[in-house]
Amino acid sequence: MLGPDRFAPRLADVSHEELEDSGIRGIIVDLDNTLMGFRETELGEDHIRWVERAHDRGFRMVMLSNNFTRRVTGIADQLSIPCIPNALKPLPFGFLQAKRLLALPRRQIAVVGDQLFTDVLGGKLCGHYTILTEPIEAKDFAITRLFRLLERWVLAGRRPQ
Numbered sequence: 001m002l003g004p005d006r007f008a009p010r011l012a013d014v015s016h017e018e019l020e021d022s023g024i025r026g027i028i029v030d031l032d033n034t035l036m037g038f039r040e041t042e043l044g045e046d047h048i049r050w051v052e053r054a055h056d057r058g059f060r061m062v063m064l065s066n067n068f069t070r071r072v073t074g075i076a077d078q079l080s081i082p083c084i085p086n087a088l089k090p091l092p093f094g095f096l097q098a099k100r101l102l103a104l105p106r107r108q109i110a111v112v113g114d115q116l117f118t119d120v121l122g123g124k125l126c127g128h129y130t131i132l133t134e135p136i137e138a139k140d141f142a143i144t145r146l147f148r149l150l151e152r153w154v155l156a157g158r159r160p161q
């Protein structure tokens with residue numbers, strides 16, 4: 001139940017072609033530590049280009065974040081994608097809202113995020129394709145650090161070398 005369908009070092013390493021080959025037409029993307037480092041104030045060029053290319057190829061996108069600050073809407077505006085802040089991942093409400101916005105069947109939607117217990121678990125509970133990225137920055141909230149320890153335990157031996 002907990003294993004992601006795929007691992008990627010960074011969002012920018014996720015191949016649009018491979019997503020298309022897997023039948024994916026919509027992407028639910030996490031903000032903090034996936035699109036942008038926790039303490040970064042600007043998006044990386046590679047992630048801006050990745051989102052542009054996704055748009056060019058016809059992917060529908062939505063940002064789904066547990067963060068509830070103005071940061072979420074600001075970054076989503078910059079990327080021209082709708083956003084759902086305060087999503088309470090892994091609970092399904094935000095994911096269901098995102099699926100409605102994407103207007104796609106659940107199997108055609110990929111969830112990309114850096115946390116097993118919010119992004120991947122929530123995505124899997126809703127029947128989506130899931131991709132786990134490495135967190136951009138190591139430093140995080142205490143609760144996130146606890147989850148990281150549990151992640152390492154759950155994923156032991158499963159991550160490709």
Ligand SMILES: [Mg+2]
Nearest residue numbers: 030032033114
């Ligand atoms: Mg995150």
